[in-house]
Amino acid sequence: MLVIRKYQNPDDREFIRKICCDSAFLGEPAERFFDGREILADLLTSYYTCYEKESIFIAELDRQIVGYLTGCKNIKKQKRIFMTRILPVTAIKFVFNGRILKKRNLLFLYNCALSIWKKEFFANDFSSEYPATLHINIDRRYRNTGIGKKLICEYISYLKKEKIAGVHVTTFSVNAAGFFEKMGFNVLGKKSVSYFNYLIHRKLLRFTLGRKLINE
Ligand SMILES: CC(C)(COP(=O)(O)OP(=O)(O)OC[C@H]1O[C@@H](n2cnc3c(N)ncnc32)[C@H](O)[C@@H]1OP(=O)(O)O)[C@@H](O)C(=O)NCCC(=O)NCCS
Known part of the structure; x- marks a missing residue:
């Protein structure tokens, strides 16, 4: 039987970190572009598991965890905490454990720097109309089953109860x-980004989609 429940215990955290890294490179394992799962999992998931656990939902099928949704009610707060707490601590770890010197990571950082220079990381600010955001990931063996x-x-329905005006996702x-x-989202924007060009030899599109929740 499928049950959707709130985040509860350390097993949930481990599952989120694992599945997130298993599909971090366009659905494939993070090792395609990054050496250091712990660092990547900290960057991608620790806001949710440390600062907003109440917005995490876990899907369990016959008592086995098969998917998660990490939510955030206010992306401005998330960005502030990420920049002031998560990024500095993770960057220090990254330097002091020597991962920064791994060839794969240097190549990735170099391509990110080029993308920043080309302003590809710049994204429109949707935070007033669509303050909430999310990440969702289903174990690949259980996708397309609802x-x-x-x-x-x-x-x-959780966001509606909390009177959140809208939600967006990239x-x-x-x-x-x-x-x-x-699921009722509309495309708000598409942007071409090039920081994985060196691995896939084509430009990627970053989609932003949003759904308004007031007056629904
Ligand atoms: C994207 C993802 C979350 C979808 O979850 P899922 O469990 O496979 O999707 P579901 O089976 O619940 O599909 C729900 C509905 O969406 C439809 N749907 C799914 N993929 C679709 C697509 N590419 N185009 C149109 N409709 C689609 C299904 O047909 C289904 O329709 P129905 O309600 O009429 O039956 C899942 O494939 C996944 O985890 N992908 C990898 C991670 C990822 O890309 N996350 C998103 C970025 S945060």
């Missing part, structure tokens, strides 16, 4: 963009 839809529905996956459109 689990993503159930997680989104739980999260949307993704590089055309499939995920199709899924979000089906």
Whole structure:
């Protein structure tokens, strides 16, 4: 039986960190571009698991965890905490454990720096109309069975109870963009980014999609 429940225990944290890294490179394992799972998992998930646990939803099928949705009610708060607490601590770890000197990481950092220079990381600010955001990930063995839809529905009704005006999401996956459109999101913008060009030899599109929740 499928159950959607709130985040509860250390097993949930480990699952989120693992699945997130297993699919961090356009659905493939993070090792394609980055050496150091702990560092990447800290950057991608620790805001949710340390600062906003109440907005995490876990999908369990027959008592086995098969998917998660990490939510955030206020992206401005998330960005502030990320820049002032998570990024500095993780950067220190990254330097002092020597991971920064790994060839794969240097190559990735170099390509990120080029992207920053080309202003590709710049994104429109949707925080007033769509203050909430989310990440969702289903274990690949259980995709296309309705689990993503159930997680989104739980999260949307939670946001409505909390009187949040809207929610937006960013993704590089055309499939995920199709899924979000089906879930009532509209495309707010598309932007071409090049920082994975050296691995996939094509430009990627970053989709931003949003759904307004007031007057629904
Ligand atoms: C994207 C993702 C969350 C979707 O979850 P899922 O459990 O596979 O999707 P569901 O089975 O719940 O699909 C729900 C509905 O969306 C539809 N749908 C799914 N993918 C779609 C697509 N690419 N285009 C159009 N509709 C799509 C399904 O047909 C289904 O329709 P229905 O309600 O009429 O039956 C999942 O594939 C995933 O984890 N992908 C990898 C991580 C990722 O890309 N996350 C998004 C970035 S944060």
